[in-house]
Amino acid sequence: MELGYHTFKKGQDIIWKVGFCLSLILFVGCSSTRPFQLTDVSPKYKAYQGTDLDPHKSQKLSVPVTKSKKYDDFLMEAQKSISLLEFAENVAIRADAKKTVNEPITMEMEASASLEEDLPAIIAYLPSLIKKSDELLDSAPNDFDGPAIGRASRALGDAQNLLKKFAGKAEVIHTAIKNLRLNSSNSANTKQVVGEKVAEIIEEPVIIKEEKPKEEKKVIPKDEKKISIKRLNRKSKVTGKTKDIINAQVIQEEEVLSEEEKKDRVYTEQIKNGLVKVFQWEYHKRPKELEKLLSTHPIPRVRAAAALALGRLKAGRISLQNAIDKDGYQVRPSAYKALSDIGDKRSLSYFVAGTKAEDPEVMAVSYEGLGKTRDPAGREMILTTGLASEYVIIVGGSLRGLAYNKVPADVEIFDKFLKSPEVEIKEAAVEALAIHGSRESLRVLERLVAEEPSLALRAVDEIGKNPSLSATFALIRLNEAQPNEAVAKRIGENLLRRKAFGRYVTILIEDDFLRKEPNERSQPVSYIKAKEIGLVLQESKKEYAVRLGEEIVTDRYIQVKMESTLPGSKDGYVTGWVFYPKLDIIEVKKLGSDGNQGKYSNVKKGKHTNLFNPVEELKPIKQD
Numbered sequence: 001m002e003l004g005y006h007t008f009k010k011g012q013d014i015i016w017k018v019g020f021c022l023s024l025i026l027f028v029g030c031s032s033t034r035p036f037q038l039t040d041v042s043p044k045y046k047a048y049q050g051t052d053l054d055p056h057k058s059q060k061l062s063v064p065v066t067k068s069k070k071y072d073d074f075l076m077e078a079q080k081s082i083s084l085l086e087f088a089e090n091v092a093i094r095a096d097a098k099k100t101v102n103e104p105i106t107m108e109m110e111a112s113a114s115l116e117e118d119l120p121a122i123i124a125y126l127p128s129l130i131k132k133s134d135e136l137l138d139s140a141p142n143d144f145d146g147p148a149i150g151r152a153s154r155a156l157g158d159a160q161n162l163l164k165k166f167a168g169k170a171e172v173i174h175t176a177i178k179n180l181r182l183n184s185s186n187s188a189n190t191k192q193v194v195g196e197k198v199a200e201i202i203e204e205p206v207i208i209k210e211e212k213p214k215e216e217k218k219v220i221p222k223d224e225k226k227i228s229i230k231r232l233n234r235k236s237k238v239t240g241k242t243k244d245i246i247n248a249q250v251i252q253e254e255e256v257l258s259e260e261e262k263k264d265r266v267y268t269e270q271i272k273n274g275l276v277k278v279f280q281w282e283y284h285k286r287p288k289e290l291e292k293l294l295s296t297h298p299i300p301r302v303r304a305a306a307a308l309a310l311g312r313l314k315a316g317r318i319s320l321q322n323a324i325d326k327d328g329y330q331v332r333p334s335a336y337k338a339l340s341d342i343g344d345k346r347s348l349s350y351f352v353a354g355t356k357a358e359d360p361e362v363m364a365v366s367y368e369g370l371g372k373t374r375d376p377a378g379r380e381m382i383l384t385t386g387l388a389s390e391y392v393i394i395v396g397g398s399l400r401g402l403a404y405n406k407v408p409a410d411v412e413i414f415d416k417f418l419k420s421p422e423v424e425i426k427e428a429a430v431e432a433l434a435i436h437g438s439r440e441s442l443r444v445l446e447r448l449v450a451e452e453p454s455l456a457l458r459a460v461d462e463i464g465k466n467p468s469l470s471a472t473f474a475l476i477r478l479n480e481a482q483p484n485e486a487v488a489k490r491i492g493e494n495l496l497r498r499k500a501f502g503r504y505v506t507i508l509i510e511d512d513f514l515r516k517e518p519n520e521r522s523q524p525v526s527y528i529k530a531k532e533i534g535l536v537l538q539e540s541k542k543e544y545a546v547r548l549g550e551e552i553v554t555d556r557y558i559q560v561k562m563e564s565t566l567p568g569s570k571d572g573y574v575t576g577w578v579f580y581p582k583l584d585i586i587e588v589k590k591l592g593s594d595g596n597q598g599k600y601s602n603v604k605k606g607k608h609t610n611l612f613n614p615v616e617e618l619k620p621i622k623q624d
Contacts, residue, residue: 033062033063033064033065034062034063034064034065034076035060035061035062035063036056036061036062036063036076036079036083037049037056037061038054038055038056038083038087040079040080040083041080041083041084041087042084042114042118044114045087045111045114047110048087048107048111051107052090052094053087053090053091053094053107053108053111054087054090055083055086055087055089055090056083061079061083063075063076063079064151064152064155066144066148066151066152066155068143068144068152070136070143071136071140071143071152071155071156074129074132074133074136074156074159075155075156075159077129078129078133078159078162078163079159081122081125081126081129081163081166082159082162082163082166084115084118084119084122085119085122085166085170085173086166087111087115088115088119088173088174088176088177089169089173091108091111091112091115091177091180092173092176092177092180094108095108095109095112095180096176105180108180109180109181112177112180112181113181115177116177116178116181119170119173119174119177120174121258122170123170123171123174124258124261125260126163126166126167126170127167128264129163130160130163130164130167133156133159133160133163134160136156137153137156137157137160138330139329140152140153140156141358141359142329142358267299270298270299270302271299271301271302274293274297274299274301274302274305275301275302275305277289277293277302278290278293278302278305278306278309279309281293281309282309282312282313285313287310287313287315287316290306290309290310290313290315290316291306291310291316291319293306294306294307294310294316294319294320294323294331295319295322295323300327300328300330300331301330303323303327303330303331303334304330304331304333304334304335305334307320307323307331307334307335307337307338308334308337308338310338311337311338311339311340311341311342312338312341314341314342315342316338317339317342317344317346317347320335320338320339320342321335321339321347321350323335324336324339324350329359332359332362333359333361333362333365336350336354336361336362336365336366336369337361337365339351339365339369340365340366340368340369340372343369343372343373343404344373345373345374345375347369347373348370348373348375348378350366350369351366351367351369351370351373351378352366352370352378352381353366354366354369355367355370355381355385355386360391360393360394361393363389363391363394363397364391364393364394364396364397364398365397366397367381367382367386367394367397367398367401368397368398368400368401369401370382370386370401371398371400371401371402371403371404371405372401372404374404374405378401379402379405379407382398382401382402383402386398386401386402387399387402387413392422392424392425393424395417395425395428396424396425396427396428397428399413399414399417399425399428399429399431399432400428400431400432400435402414402432403431403432403433403435403436404435406436406437406438408438408440410436411433411436411438411440411441411444414429414432414433414436414441414444415429415444417429417432418430418444418448418452426455427455427458430445430448430455430458430459430462431462433445433462434462434463434465434466434471435466437466437468437470437471438470439470439563439572442463442466442470442471442474443474445459445462445463445474446463446474446477446478449478449482449487450481453484456484456487457486457487457490460475460478460487460490460491460494461490461494463475463478463494464494464495464497464498467498469535469561469573470563470572471498472495472498472500472504472535473504473533473534473535473563474533475491475494475495475500476495476504476506476533476586476588477506477531477533478491479491479492479495480506480531480586481531495588496590500588501588501589501590502535502536502587502588503535503536503585503586503587503588504533504534504535504536504585504586504587504588505533505534505535505536505558505560505578505583505584505585505586506531506532506533506583506584506586507528507529507530507531507532507533507534507578507582507583508530508582508583508584509530509582510529510530511527511529512527512528512529512578512582513525513526513527513528513576514526514527514528514560514562514574514575514576514577514578515557515576515577515578516576516577517577518540518542518544518556518557518559518577519544519577520544520546520579522577525574525575525576526562526564526565526566526574526576527565528562528565528578532562532563533562534560534561534562534578535560535561535562536558536559536560536585537559537560537561537575538558538559539556539557539558539559539580540556540557540558540559540577542556543555543556544556544557544579546579546581548579548581548582553579553581555579555580555581556580557577557578557579557580558577558578558579558580558583558585559575559576559577560575560576560577560578560583561573561574561575562574562575562576
């Protein structure tokens with residue numbers, strides 16, 4: 001018995017402790033929320049709280065509390081709008097259901113009277129609430145730390161989803177409430193009219209009718225029956241200037257708007273006019289005007305747009321640095337991006353500071369800006385911290401920054417990141433190889449087109465962005481070996497975009513030399529092999545007899561410009577002569593030039609003819 005008592009006592013202690021822990025957890029959880037009910041929307045809805053019309057009847061609702069007044073005020077305001085719309089939706093749905101079974105809808109009609117007054121203002125304010133939720137979601141990482149960021153973002157996201165949900169059907173709900181209210185008014189008016197008629201009957205039960213002499217009906221002959229035609233008054237024409245009429249209409253509309261709606265309209269106009277000015281000054285290349293907008297405009301969004309425009313114009317470095325020092329979190333990332341686009345070495349200290357920022361976007365563009373300065377210390381930071389980051393966006397920015405240093409050894413690093421499982425990192429590595437622009441990096445991109453079909457078009461576009469002659473050679477080489485029609489079409493578009501019109505050669509033989517003079521015994525300038533591409537400069541005036549295998553062939557020499565195969569070459573290109581039968585000539589022509597169609601073809605080998613102009617001789621090409 002004693003053993004059983006102790007066991008029972010021990011069990012009671014365990015139950016008490018578990019209950020205490022659960023109570024503590026519930027208390028802590030509830031401490032971060034605020035109870036919410038229908039009367040919080042407005043006290044005039046007290047009569048409907050707890051009824052079937054109350055959207056919170058089945059389950060209690062709590063509003064999250066973030067301990068930040070700005071966020072808490074927004075969450076409470078959003079919940080009031082959502083609850084009112086839910087209540088209105090319940091009223092409309094239940095009224096329709098009761099009408100179907102001929103039940104009275106007295107309570108719904110009474111509720112519709114109050115809802116008709118409150119709904120227009122709530123519906124008009126929904127877009128502003130959604131916009132404000134976007135702004136707060138963007139600023140949450142700067143205002144909260146640790147797990148509080150997740151809680152605040154989750155609360156804001158839930159509120160935003162509900163606001164967007166009701167924004168799509170708010171007008172439908174409002175129309176249903178107005179119809180319900182209209183039915184209520186018609187019913188009341190009908191009762192009043194019937195009551196007045198009954199009262200008249202009670203007050204005057206006896207009505208003496210005076211007999212009036214019967215009037216003889218006049219019979220109109222058929223011939224005299226005519227149709228009456230009357231000229232209607234012409235509507236008055238609208239006169240005056242269009243601008244004055246529009247201004248009068250705007251003034252009339254503003255008289256109807258509430259103060260809050262007027263503020264929203266003024267704010268929207270300021271944003272619109274500010275962005276138009278940004279586009280205008282950027283188009284006209286007026287950086288001074290953009291700097292003025294960046295420093296004086298009252299709206300952060302416009303200042304951020306002005307900063308990005310300055311970056312695209314590669315101007316306003318000092319103003320951008322001042323914006324980073326003095327402006328808020330909405331403008332600073334744009335200012336950093338603009339500084340990175342400029343890539344001035346005098347902004348090195350800002351890039352170093354940006355790599356230690358909390359915003360990953362700022363860190364990414366700072367690493368890219370570091371690379372553009374080509375500072376050895378910046379390159380070391382990219383290799384040690386930028387490429388080792390856990391953020392994909394930072395690794396991508398670091399790869400692009402590293403490419404601007406144009407160090408040959410970095411090609412292996414880019415090739416390594418091409419094997420990453422992250423698509424964003426692969427694309428950044430492709431961009432980096434195109435920025436590097438060396439012979440080796442372009443060869444890696446050519447290999448990528450053949451091995452990675454998913455990145456083939458991206459690789460072709462990135463090669464096309466590189467302005468060097470080597471990139472043109474790479475595109476032509478890819479076209480010669482490209483079975484995919486989509487990729488071949490994209491190559492043609494890039495050649496056309498970069499205006500790579502002219503004649504190029506493809507080497508046919510495996511091993512030979514580029515000669516200093518049009519003579520097989522002349523001094524070799526560079527080693528050449530099959531499938532190499534060169535630019536045609538001119539052809540020799542004389543024909544030469546050259547032994548090719550067992551035959552002696554008579555033809556001319558072609559002077560070409562090719563990539564140098566000699567390691568450590570300063571220029572990277574070399575010029576020399578090749579015997580014409582050892583190569584094919586490819587011609588890239590402008591669409592429709594000289595009345596011909598097409599833009600890319602192989603010139604017929606043998607006697608200097610091509611598909612476009614069979615009788616036209618090969619002419620010297622001027623190279624810029």
